[in-house]
Amino acid sequence: MPVGDLASKTIHELRHMIQAGTVSPPEIVDDLLARIDRLNDSRRIHAYLAVDPERIRRQAADLPASARAGQLYGIPITVKANICVAGEETSCASRILEGFRPPYDATVIERLRRAGAVLIPNANMDEFAFGSSTENSAFGVTRNPRAQDDRVPGGSSGGSAAAVASNMAIAALGSDTGGSIRQPASFCGVLGLKPTYGRVSRYGLVAFASSLDQIGPLAKDAEDAAMLLNVIAGHDERDSTSAPVEVPDYVAALRRPLKDVTIGLPEIPSEGLDQHVRAAVDGAIEVFRTLGVKTVPVELPNIDKAIATYYIIATAEASSNLARYDGVKYGFRAASGGSLTDMYLDTRTQGFGAEAKRRILLGTYVLSQGYYEAYYLKGMKVRTLIKQDFDDAFTACHIVLMPTAPTPAFRLKEKLDDPLQMYLSDIYTISANLAGIPALSVPCGAGPDGLPIGMQLLAAPFQESLLFQAAHAYEQATDWPSRRRNWRSGNAG
Amino acid sequence: MSYEPVIGLEVHLQLSTSTKLFCGCLAKYGAAPNSQTCPVCLGLPGVLPVLNERVMEWGIRVALAVDCQIAQTMKFDRKQYFYPDLPKNYQISQYDRPLAQRGHLDIVADHAPKRIGITRIHLEEDAGKLLHEASQTESYVDFNRTGVPLLEIVSEPDLRSPEEAYQYLIELKAIIEYLAVSTCNMEEGSLRCDTNVSLRRPGASQFGAKVEVKNLNSFKAVKQALAYEIQRQAVALDQGQRIRQETRLWDARALRTEPMRSKEGAADYRYFPEPDLVPFVIDRALIARMKATLPELPAERRRRYQDAYQLSAYDAQVLTQHAALGELFEGALRCGAPPKPAANWIMGDYLAHLNAKNREPESEKLRPEWLAHLIQLVDDGTISGKMAKDLFVQTLERGEDPRRLVEEGGLKQIVDAAALEPIADEVLRKNQRSVEDYLKGKTTAFTHLMGQAMKLSKGKANPQQMAALLKRKLEQVPS
Numbered sequence: 003m004p005v006g007d008l009a010s011k012t013i014h015e016l017r018h019m020i021q022a023g024t025v026s027p028p029e030i031v032d033d034l035l036a037r038i039d040r041l042n043d044s045r046r047i048h049a050y051l052a053v054d055p056e057r058i059r060r061q062a063a064d065l066p067a068s069a070r071a072g073q074l075y076g077i078p079i080t081v082k083a084n085i086c087v088a089g090e091e092t093s094c095a096s097r098i099l100e101g102f103r104p105p106y107d108a109t110v111i112e113r114l115r116r117a118g119a120v121l122i123p124n125a126n127m128d129e130f131a132f133g134s135s136t137e138n139s140a141f142g143v144t145r146n147p148r149a150q151d152d153r154v155p156g157g158s159s160g161g162s163a164a165a166v167a168s169n170m171a172i173a174a175l176g177s178d179t180g181g182s183i184r185q186p187a188s189f190c191g192v193l194g195l196k197p198t199y200g201r202v203s204r205y206g207l208v209a210f211a212s213s214l215d216q217i218g219p220l221a222k223d224a225e226d227a228a229m230l231l232n233v234i235a236g237h238d239e240r241d242s243t244s245a246p247v248e249v250p251d252y253v254a255a256l257r258r259p260l261k262d263v264t265i266g267l268p269e270i271p272s273e274g275l276d277q278h279v280r281a282a283v284d285g286a287i288e289v290f291r292t293l294g295v296k297t298v299p300v301e302l303p304n305i306d307k308a309i310a311t312y313y314i315i316a317t318a319e320a321s322s323n324l325a326r327y328d329g330v331k332y333g334f335r336a337a338s339g340g341s342l343t344d345m346y347l348d349t350r351t352q353g354f355g356a357e358a359k360r361r362i363l364l365g366t367y368v369l370s371q372g373y374y375e376a377y378y379l380k381g382m383k384v385r386t387l388i389k390q391d392f393d394d395a396f397t398a399c400h401i402v403l404m405p406t407a408p409t410p411a412f413r414l415k416e417k418l419d420d421p422l423q424m425y426l427s428d429i430y431t432i433s434a435n436l437a438g439i440p441a442l443s444v445p446c447g448a449g450p451d452g453l454p455i456g457m458q459l460l461a462a463p464f465q466e467s468l469l470f471q472a473a474h475a476y477e478q479a480t481d482w483p484s485r486r487r488n489w490r491s492g493n494a495g
Numbered sequence: 496m497s498y499e500p501v502i503g504l505e506v507h508l509q510l511s512t513s514t515k516l517f518c519g520c521l522a523k524y525g526a527a528p529n530s531q532t533c534p535v536c537l538g539l540p541g542v543l544p545v546l547n548e549r550v551m552e553w554g555i556r557v558a559l560a561v562d563c564q565i566a567q568t569m570k571f572d573r574k575q576y577f578y579p580d581l582p583k584n585y586q587i588s589q590y591d592r593p594l595a596q597r598g599h600l601d602i603v604a605d606h607a608p609k610r611i612g613i614t615r616i617h618l619e620e621d622a623g624k625l626l627h628e629a630s631q632t633e634s635y636v637d638f639n640r641t642g643v644p645l646l647e648i649v650s651e652p653d654l655r656s657p658e659e660a661y662q663y664l665i666e667l668k669a670i671i672e673y674l675a676v677s678t679c680n681m682e683e684g685s686l687r688c689d690t691n692v693s694l695r696r697p698g699a700s701q702f703g704a705k706v707e708v709k710n711l712n713s714f715k716a717v718k719q720a721l722a723y724e725i726q727r728q729a730v731a732l733d734q735g736q737r738i739r740q741e742t743r744l745w746d747a748r749a750l751r752t753e754p755m756r757s758k759e760g761a762a763d764y765r766y767f768p769e770p771d772l773v774p775f776v777i778d779r780a781l782i783a784r785m786k787a788t789l790p791e792l793p794a795e796r797r798r799r800y801q802d803a804y805q806l807s808a809y810d811a812q813v814l815t816q817h818a819a820l821g822e823l824f825e826g827a828l829r830c831g832a833p834p835k836p837a838a839n840w841i842m843g844d845y846l847a848h849l850n851a852k853n854r855e856p857e858s859e860k861l862r863p864e865w866l867a868h869l870i871q872l873v874d875d876g877t878i879s880g881k882m883a884k885d886l887f888v889q890t891l892e893r894g895e896d897p898r899r900l901v902e903e904g905g906l907k908q909i910v911d912a913a914a915l916e917p918i919a920d921e922v923l924r925k926n927q928r929s930v931e932d933y934l935k936g937k938t939t940a941f942t943h944l945m946g947q948a949m950k951l952s953k954g955k956a957n958p959q960q961m962a963a964l965l966k967r968k969l970e971q972v973p974s
Binding site for chain 1: 534537538539540541542543544545546573575577579582583584585636763765766767770771772773
């Protein structure tokens with residue numbers, strides 16, 4: 003088998019091969035590591051912050067017999083650098099957590115291990131998930147493997163998306179607070195799901211904004227995403243916000259015919275919407291119509307307030323969640339001879355990057371006495387209105403469809419000095435986090451330069467099955483695998 | 496000029512649940528530093544709090560005992576400030592939707608009953624402890640206390656004197672002890688108290704500027720600090736000064752309050768709802784269950800003691816101040832002791848013993864039946880009242896039934912005439928001079944003879960019998 007052949011497979015393909023005995027977990031890992039070795043250089047894609055081939059090989063070699071029955075037996079799963087893996091560096095791409103190795107596994111990691119997965123930790127990201135381009139990583143950018151020139155993979159789960167897109171990963175976990183799974187999935191031409199808030203345990207996910215964060219899969223097709231969600235979803239006693247809602251078999255739901263499904267098409271803010279994105283999404287809508295899906299217009303009257311609302315609530319929570327990084331207990335401590343206050347100031351000044359500082363300041367401001375009511379409290383009220391908008395929309399349709407991002411991947415440094423422009427790239431994804439609903443980004447085309455474009459499917463809480471079903475039907479209708487292979491170009495060589 | 500003090504108290508109570516508020520770590524006092532910690536209470540990246548429901552139940556019990564309204568829904572908030580003993584640099588507390596509000600507690604101060612309002616009761620996590628003694632150049636942090644459940648009980652500014660504040664604390668502590676939800680130990684910090692005090696002209700409706708006093712390590716300190724503060728503020732007002740709203744610390748050695756080193760600007764804790772914990776709807780059935788299982792509380796018990804045992808209000812008050820005293824009292828009664836002597840023994844010799852040894856009634860292992868036996872030994876004349884006092888001390892010190900001590904040590908009174916005779920004879924033979932004095936009419940000489948007789952019997956002679964015997968023998972002496 004040529005090098006990279008196994009690495010290019012999906013979870014379900016590899017699972018069949020393992021079950022048939024034609025390939026072993028160590029062989030898969032070796033192939034993947036060879037691919038990583040070739041492409042992960044910091045001058046090339048750089049999807050991983052660090053890779054320890056020995057530890058990964060040992061995992062594959064030491065898989066317990068009890069894991070054989072697991073749904074992901076022998077399948078390598080890439081993990082974003084903000085999800086705690088016991089004993090592995092979990093830096094969140096921040097200097098302040100450089101060298102931090104948690105003594106415990108996140109709940110999703112426990113579940114992956116139990117399912118027999120081999121963990122590939124340390125996918126690059128924006129520092130603490132603050133960003134939409136992975137340029138805010140303290141340890142170097144990730145490049146979009148689909149682009150001919152130097153373009154961002156999106157963010158903050160840019161490393162996870164780029165790894166899946168470049169076959170340096172079979173599938174990956176990311177985290178999504180305002181679009182951090184879906185926007186990079188769209189930029190890199192892979193699937194990315196932000197599950198319903200409470201569907202997946204957050205225990206062990208280093209918090210950015212607790213009321214918005216969710217862990218979710220990035221995958222090569224809908225079936226893989228469904229397989230991963232099958233494993234990681236479910237109630238967790240260690241996370242009070244995880245929902246005691248039964249987990250259906252998402253894979254079994256996949257092949258249900260897309261009958262009697264209505265898709266709602268909202269009017270969305272079109273300022274800055276790229277014409278190729280619009281065309282690709284319109285094309286996808288046509289595909290659904292040919293599948294017999296009805297479309298109806300829906301209204302989301304408050305969606306234009308989503309970004310402002312988001313940057314109040316998310317930064318408020320972030321400013322509080324990041325207070326613990328103070329040099330006292332773990333991670334980075336500045337060499338500071340002065341007082342306790344000096345130690346705090348020096349540690350945080352040197353340990354956090356510019357975007358982290360910007361958000362801590364913003365969040366501290368909106369929670370301050372005299373501003374709380376005007377910002378945070380008002381933000382919470384608008385959040386309720388946005389949630390209400392979706393509740394209303396879902397009385398008229400099953401799925402809402404809109405672009406994932408207003409543009410395809412932009413150039414490195416293009417928006418780095420303009421935070422507001424950067425924030426606008428999440429304009430279509432943020433509402434799902436505010437409303438707590440599931441949203442899936444599905445590749446639906448490419449611009450003239452071959453850059454992938456994604457559409458976003460949103461559903462009512464806990465209706466992930468419906469999203470997978472729609473994505474799968476779309477894949478079947480559009481000769482999906484051959485298209486996926488056509489994209490293998492650019493930085494991925 | 497005369498002023499009316501306006502006082503409010505904030506009591507922090509460590510609940511003695513076996514585990515912490517938001518994780519499964521043990522919450523025991525006195526363990527080796529950082530031996531009772533886990534990723535959750537250490538605030539490691541990615542961890543989440545989960546409410547220990549036992550804490551909520553105990554909080555509800557306290558709230559019900561002081562007649563508070565329990566919230567339909569309570570929520571937690573983050574109180575944010577940087578300090579090394581606070582691993583997350585925020586404390587999970589309750590801000591605008593606490594566990595309970597609007598209760599009251601009845602006290603008696605200066606012989607008058609008074610109702611003191613309770614504003615609110617809320618749950619929060621305790622912080623760790625900084626250790627500065629180990630090194631000249633470094634400080635260490637012990638996170639064992641981090642996450643130990645605290646109940647904050649805030650009174651209305653209804654208290655008008657240091658004595659009222661003192662009585663409020665005594666009564667609150669008694670209630671907590673009856674509920675057995677905290678050790679209430681100020682030295683170990685399981686009960687902490689801050690106070691707010693301001694002065695105003697009598698009859699004024701507005702409050703004066705309030706001063707918060709902290710670092711109060713005993714109820715006595717609360718009383719002293721309030722008295723000091725009231726005096727200090729009165730003098731300042733008399734001199735035409737304005738009282739600055741500030742926080743002051745009580746210096747228990749110098750017996751005065753000092754301004755706390757003020758931080759730049761007022762503290763802004765940036766409270767906001769804790770997103771990691773969803774609001775809790777408090778089940779009405781749970782409240783009903785807690786209410787049904789509340790023990791008898793001090794006020795009820797006081798009434799019962801007065802009604803059922805005809806004790807005075809004062810006796811009832813003393814006996815109910817500690818749950819353990821009442822239990823001892825009633826236990827002794829169940830073993831047959833009559834109420835008044837049982838009460839007297841407890842309030843007299845027993846409390847004196849506890850005070851002398853600086854012990855709490857809970858830590859003493861006096862069994863109620865021992866007290867009943869002691870009273871019975873006196874009643875049936877086995878021992879004298881004086882012997883009983885010694886025997887009581889021995890009972891406490893040796894932790895043994897006084898009946899057994901009497902039998903073992905031959906402490907039993909000598910009532911047998913045959914055994915008393917030789918003692919009396921010996922005393923008369925050896926004290927010829929006193930005998931003569933007595934016969935000459937000097938009655939005090941008899942006291943001496945009696946004393947000698949008791950001494951010779953090692954205190955065991957029944958005094959009435961011995962006196963009668965000596966008198967009979969003296970009458971027979973030929974003059």
